[in-house]
Amino acid sequence: xxxxxxxxxxxxxxxxxxxxxxxxxxxxxxxxxxxxxxxxxxxxxxxxxxxxxxxxxxxxxxxxxxxxxxxxxxxxxxxxxxxxxxxxxxxxxxxxxxxxxxxxxxxxxxxxxxxxxxxxxxxxxxxxxxxxxxxxxxxxxxxxxxxxxxxxxxxxxxxxxxxxxxxxxxxxxxxxxxxxxxxxxxxxxxxxxxxxxxxxxxxxxxxxxxxxxxxxxxxxxxxxxxxxxxxxxxxxxxxxxxxxxxxxxxxxxxxxxxxxxxxxxxxxxxxxxxxxxxxxxxxxx
Amino acid sequence: xxxxxxxxxxxxxxxxxxxxxxxxxxxxxxxxxxxxxxxxxxxxxxxxxxxxxxxxxxxxxxxxxxxxxxxxxxxxxxxxxxxxxxxxxxxxxxxxxxxxxxxxxxxxxxxxxxxxxxxxxxxxxxxxxxxxxxxxxxxxxxxxxxxxxxxxxxxxxxxxxxxxxxxxxxxxxxxxxxxxxxxxxxxxxxxxxxxxxxxxxxxxxxxxxxxxxxxxxxxxxxxxxxxxxxxxxxxxxxxxxxxxxxxxxxxxxxxxxxxxxxxxxxxxxxxxxxxxxxxxxxxxxxxxxxxxxxxxxxxxxxxxxxxxxxxxxxxxxxxxxxxxxxxxxxxxxxxxxxxxxxxxxxxxxxxxxxxxxxxxxxxxxxxxxxxxxxxxxxxxxxxxxxxxxxxxxxxxxxxxxxxxxxxxxxx
Numbered sequence: 282x283x284x285x286x287x288x289x290x291x292x293x294x295x296x297x298x299x300x301x302x303x304x305x306x307x308x309x310x311x312x313x314x315x316x317x318x319x320x321x322x323x324x325x326x327x328x329x330x331x332x333x334x335x336x337x338x339x340x341x342x343x344x345x346x347x348x349x350x351x352x353x354x355x356x357x358x359x360x361x362x363x364x365x366x367x368x369x370x371x372x373x374x375x376x377x378x379x380x381x382x383x384x385x386x387x388x389x390x391x392x393x394x395x396x397x398x399x400x401x402x403x404x405x406x407x408x409x410x411x412x413x414x415x416x417x418x419x420x421x422x423x424x425x426x427x428x429x430x431x432x433x434x435x436x437x438x439x440x441x442x443x444x445x446x447x448x449x450x451x452x453x454x455x456x457x458x459x460x461x462x463x464x465x466x467x468x469x470x471x472x473x474x475x476x477x478x479x480x481x482x483x484x485x486x487x488x489x490x491x492x493x494x495x496x497x498x499x500x501x502x503x504x505x506x507x508x509x510x511x512x513x514x515x516x517x518x519x520x521x522x523x524x525x526x527x528x529x530x531x532x533x534x535x536x537x538x539x540x541x542x543x544x545x546x547x548x549x550x551x552x553x554x555x556x557x558x559x560x561x562x563x564x565x566x
Numbered sequence: 567x568x569x570x571x572x573x574x575x576x577x578x579x580x581x582x583x584x585x586x587x588x589x590x591x592x593x594x595x596x597x598x599x600x601x602x603x604x605x606x607x608x609x610x611x612x613x614x615x616x617x618x619x620x621x622x623x624x625x626x627x628x629x630x631x632x633x634x635x636x637x638x639x640x641x642x643x644x645x646x647x648x649x650x651x652x653x654x655x656x657x658x659x660x661x662x663x664x665x666x667x668x669x670x671x672x673x674x675x676x677x678x679x680x681x682x683x684x685x686x687x688x689x690x691x692x693x694x695x696x697x698x699x700x701x702x703x704x705x706x707x708x709x710x711x712x713x714x715x716x717x718x719x720x721x722x723x724x725x726x727x728x729x730x731x732x733x734x735x736x737x738x739x740x741x742x743x744x745x746x747x748x749x750x751x752x753x754x755x756x757x758x759x760x761x762x763x764x765x766x767x768x769x770x771x772x773x774x775x776x777x778x779x780x781x782x783x784x785x786x787x788x789x790x791x792x793x794x795x796x797x798x799x800x801x802x803x804x805x806x807x808x809x810x811x812x813x814x815x816x817x818x819x820x821x822x823x824x825x826x827x828x829x830x831x832x833x834x835x836x837x838x839x840x841x842x843x844x845x846x847x848x849x850x851x852x853x854x855x856x857x858x859x860x861x862x863x864x865x866x867x868x869x870x871x872x873x874x875x876x877x878x879x880x881x882x883x884x885x886x887x888x889x890x891x892x893x894x895x896x897x898x899x900x901x902x903x904x905x906x907x908x909x910x911x912x913x914x915x916x917x918x919x920x921x922x923x924x925x926x927x928x929x930x931x932x933x934x935x936x937x938x939x940x941x942x943x944x945x946x947x948x949x950x951x952x953x954x955x956x957x958x959x960x961x962x963x964x965x966x967x968x969x970x971x972x973x974x975x976x977x
Contacts (some may be wrong), residue, residue, distance in 0.1 A: 323568055494592075494625035495630050495640055496637070499585065
């Protein structure tokens with residue numbers, strides 16, 4: 282096990298604590314969870330130009346974001362405080378926020394915009410600007426958005442806010458003013474301590490996300506989603522949507538060709554044939 | 567295991583609200599992740615998967631239409647969608663939830679005293695108490711008014727005598743809502759597990775609803791406190807109103823089973839290759855079966871949805887519910903039989919969720935008002951003539967009852 286301690290944030294933000302305390306002995310923790318709305322991982326994707334054809338696609342909260350949200354809800358239940366979910370995306374992304382509210386998030390901010398035309402740094406600038414307006418002790422992301430899979434936005438937000446960051450986290454303990462996170466490495470586990478506010482990106486295994494409760498779904502209906510534009514956050518659209526990274530093309534992988542069957546009636550002959558295939562055709566040996 | 571994509575041929579989803587769709591999705595996920603992986607084994611072993619109860623309770627599936635006691639207060643359509651998804655898992659699991667919500671929590675909430683509600687509603691919602699509903703008797707199914715179970719007041723107690731049959735959750739229930747005659751008038755009583763004189767026995771050898779507990783209940787001079795009567799109940803219409811709740815849920819639930827078998831049969835037919843490399847889905851006779859199934863499911867969805875909207879407006883009548891229950895269970899059973907056929911020999915194996923649904927639906931067709939009785943209720947609604955109890959047979963029944971009582975008195 283490797284233990285490390287990270288330096289405090291470059292510039293902190295006052296943690297105005299207003300929410301009721303779940304446990305009077307605990308200091309409430311306010312969390313911000315950034316979520317993204319992605320096509321269901323079981324969807325059959327159709328390419329349209331340089332992007333995907335969204336018609337008929339089912340969108341879901343990106344699966345790794347679910348671990349981040351669950352961690353924040355558990356903190357709220359144990360210590361009190363708010364869980365604010367933030368997304369940057371088109372109108373349909375509001376469904377992702379409703380889903381998070383139904384699981385137990387307490388507030389939601391929707392920055393509207395065509396996220397597909399912004400690159401990772403553009404998205405990170407928008408989220409960082411939105412987060413600055415929310416009281417928070419910890420900012421959580423999924424380790425990557427399933428879709429773009431760049432795993433860039435969380436770390437970029439941490440840099441923009443000047444916060445310590447711990448990525449691909451499988452275990453999290455939040456104390457007073459500091460947190461401790463575990464991350465799995467090849468053959469070992471790192472334990473990192475950081476002062477708060479800090480950015481955490483969640484890996485599968487951090488927890489077991491809950492199902493939305495029916496009561497949560499009904500309660501979510503009563504929470505107003507705070508809708509903002511990029512301009513409302515004091516950002517220039519030209520900066521956000523001016524991609525430094527440009528998609529040149531998007532193509533589906535080639536159709537899989539059918540496998541080759543080798544008659545196994547004579548095992549020795551079959552083995553020779555497989556070996557021949559591996560050497561001469563696949564050239565793997 | 568890929569998740570269930572839903573069956574929606576005619577964009578009926580556009581008729582649901584966002585909350586209704588969210589409720590359906592959360593239950594759909596639960597069914598895919600918690601029920602589908604274990605249900606064939608539970609069914610084979612004839613074992614009710616009790617470990618699901620706390621999870622269902624945590625999601626708020628019990629008493630979901632009640633808005634007191636911190637419960638979700640869903641509308642009837644959302645409730646129906648819960649039943650649909652649960653029954654796509656298994657009719658027995660849906661039966662468990664139907665009984666807990668529609669036949670136990672509903673009568674206690676609607677006809678119970680404040681003390682009874684305060685005591686039982688939170689426990690039943692949390693799944694820390696399980697309930698059952700005792701109306702049917704060994705000799706009285708379609709005609710519950712003929713029941714022989716009696717309750718007599720004796721000082722500070724009621725004393726119950728009689729037997730109930732085919733009671734879902736019977737042997738695992740902490741509280742039974744039992745219907746008994748007091749001087750010829752049917753009233754409801756709450757009997758707790760362990761009360762002296764109250765025993766239960768499993769119905770053994772069922773080929774249907776094997777993942778659900780079905781029991782007989784016996785009352786032999788079973789003495790319960792005077793306050794355990796449901797104070798508002800005073801006649802057959804009270805248990806019948808409970809059945810209307812449960813039948814409403816079944817009309818939705820059966821669609822879930824139909825969607826499940828339709829989905830399995832469609833996927834199977836596209837991957838099963840016969841005759842020159844063609845999938846059997848290319849055969850016209852197979853397509854005909856699938857076309858019939860999706861058409862009937864779509865009609866059933868619209869019927870269920872209209873019932874739900876009427877129910878939320880307070881305009882749903884028992885004869886409407888009869889049509890929904892009768893039709894949707896019938897088409898679900900026919901879909902299951904067709905799906906069984908499409909799957910060929912694989913259709914009788916519990917490697918596929920078809921034969922289980924088919925056998926379950928045989929029970930669902932009979933319980934909560936048989937298919938035939940519901941047709942007679944619809945017949946009465948359109949003609950004004952009740953055909954289930956014609957005058958001659960009523961007379962014959964009266965004579966038979968008198969004969970039986972005379973014989974019983976001799977003993």
